[in-house]
Amino acid sequence: MSEPIPILDLTAQYATVREEIEAATLRVLGSGRYVLGAEVEAFEAEMADYLGAAHAVSCASGTDALHLAVRALDIGPGDQVLVPAFTFAAPAEAVALTGAEPVFVDVDPETFLIDVQHCRNALTPKVRAVIAVHLFGRPAPIDALREVLGDQVAIIEDCAQSFGSEIDGQRVGTLGAIGCFSFFPSKNLGACGDGGALATRDAELAQRLRALRNHGSTELYRYDHLGINSRLDELQAAILRIKLAHIDDWNRKRQNIAEQYQELLQGFASCRLPELVPGHVWHQYTLTTSKRDALIAQLQADRIDCRVYYPHPLHQQPAYARWAPEHPLPAVERLCAECLSLPMFPELKPEQMQRIQDSFARAEV
Numbered sequence: 093m094s095e096p097i098p099i100l101d102l103t104a105q106y107a108t109v110r111e112e113i114e115a116a117t118l119r120v121l122g123s124g125r126y127v128l129g130a131e132v133e134a135f136e137a138e139m140a141d142y143l144g145a146a147h148a149v150s151c152a153s154g155t156d157a158l159h160l161a162v163r164a165l166d167i168g169p170g171d172q173v174l175v176p177a178f179t180f181a182a183p184a185e186a187v188a189l190t191g192a193e194p195v196f197v198d199v200d201p202e203t204f205l206i207d208v209q210h211c212r213n214a215l216t217p218k219v220r221a222v223i224a225v226h227l228f229g230r231p232a233p234i235d236a237l238r239e240v241l242g243d244q245v246a247i248i249e250d251c252a253q254s255f256g257s258e259i260d261g262q263r264v265g266t267l268g269a270i271g272c273f274s275f276f277p278s279k280n281l282g283a284c285g286d287g288g289a290l291a292t293r294d295a296e297l298a299q300r301l302r303a304l305r306n307h308g309s310t311e312l313y314r315y316d317h318l319g320i321n322s323r324l325d326e327l328q329a330a331i332l333r334i335k336l337a338h339i340d341d342w343n344r345k346r347q348n349i350a351e352q353y354q355e356l357l358q359g360f361a362s363c364r365l366p367e368l369v370p371g372h373v374w375h376q377y378t379l380t381t382s383k384r385d386a387l388i389a390q391l392q393a394d395r396i397d398c399r400v401y402y403p404h405p406l407h408q409q410p411a412y413a414r415w416a417p418e419h420p421l422p423a424v425e426r427l428c429a430e431c432l433s434l435p436m437f438p439e440l441k442p443e444q445m446q447r448i449q450d451s452f453a454r455a456e457v
Contacts, residue, residue: 097435097444099397100278104439105342109334113284116330123326128306131329136289138336143263145271145291147298150324151305154252154274157288158186158223160322161248161270164300167192167220173248174214174222176206177406178424182274183223183250184406184415194415195219196407201423202367204228204378204431208236210421221246226254226264228366228401228433229280229346229375234259234267248272253375255281256343260371265291270301275332280346280375281339283328345438346374349445353377353434356449362457376401380430383457387432390455396448399433 106113120131132150140148151157167173169191175183177196184194197210204227211222224232224247231254237247247268251257255273257264265271275287292298300317303310308319350372354365363381378401381387391398405424407416434448 094395094447096395097397097440097447098437099399099433099435100437101439102277102282102437104437108439109338112334113331116334117327120326120330126326127323129326131326131333132324135324135329135333135336138333139289140291142336142339143265143271143291145263145266146293147295148289148291149298149301149305150287150289150329151301152288152322152324153286154250154272154276154279154288155182155186156305156320156322157272157274157290158182158248158250159189160301160304160320161272161290162186162190162192162221163304164297165221165246165248165269170218171220172216172218174206174211174219174245175406176223176225176227176424177421178204178402178427179225179227179250179406180252180402181406181409181411182252183225184412187223188412188415192220193218194412196405196412196415196417196421198421198423199427201426203230204366204427205230205232206237207423208233208240211237212240215241215245219245221248221269223248223250224268225250225252226257228378229254229257229373230366230369231257231259231264231371246270252276252279254373255279256339257373258371264371266293269294270297275328280343280373281332281335283335284331285325285328287324287328287332288322289324342438343373346436347372349436349438349440350374350377352442352445356445357452360452360457363452374436376433377436378431378433380427381432381457382430383455384430384432387452387455387457391448391451394447394451394454396451397435400428400431401433402431403428 252274271291275283308317
């Protein structure tokens, strides 16, 4: 029987950097400093340099990064933030926890990214920001959003799935007011635990973010803001420093795998494949198909993992019912019914991809 093909193989990645990670782990354990120490400081500097950002501020998770970004922009009760309804829950959660209103908008059915025209239609005097999600590693239309929304609406970039992605040579996370990153283990740049960070060109915003992530403290036992405890630990920072040196190579391998998928799967009539575009770093390879259930059943029978990201629109989730829009979001609702993500990780082998193509053929899609 063939070995299963996982949606993601973190053990394969670990094997490539094992010695470096183990040495770094022992170095941190021997230091006696485990929170907000030299490793965190070094990682923030290296991350900022990689992105081309003036400032990088680490925190405990990508969700915290989004929440801290909304807080840092003084958004709260009475304010609105535009959020795409086809994404993970974190952007809407981050907004709602401040007391502001998440305004759910549709996405472009071809790109899966936030629909600029729908943002224009949703614009009110209460809208303070938009969370532009660079979904599955593809950059969102930042320039078009800025042109439509104007300077009064801040652009918060959700870069959780897009570390290293870029638009015209500029890294995502540096295009808006604040970029928010997740280092959850499954991300392109993933820790061995949880973690997050924010990037900004604004020194005042960076200072505020550093305080908010550390109980609102600007100096020991002085609290100028109502903050939270959201600090990246030294172990994760040390591991991320090692992985950061490999991210471009890993992203290039993801791009090569996406190109191979395009060649292998282009003949299946019921499947619409994602577009190959510059700057895409392929956190997920996600297609749509009108025969999703049959395809999933065949892939599972062939011991090939696949996932539906995301099966339920955010605006139809019970937690967000009070903010459900008056009108349907047809693109989001269709994508949730038809999208399917295939195995995607830098170490995916050609013979594994051939098995995936063979499974598609057996599914007769």
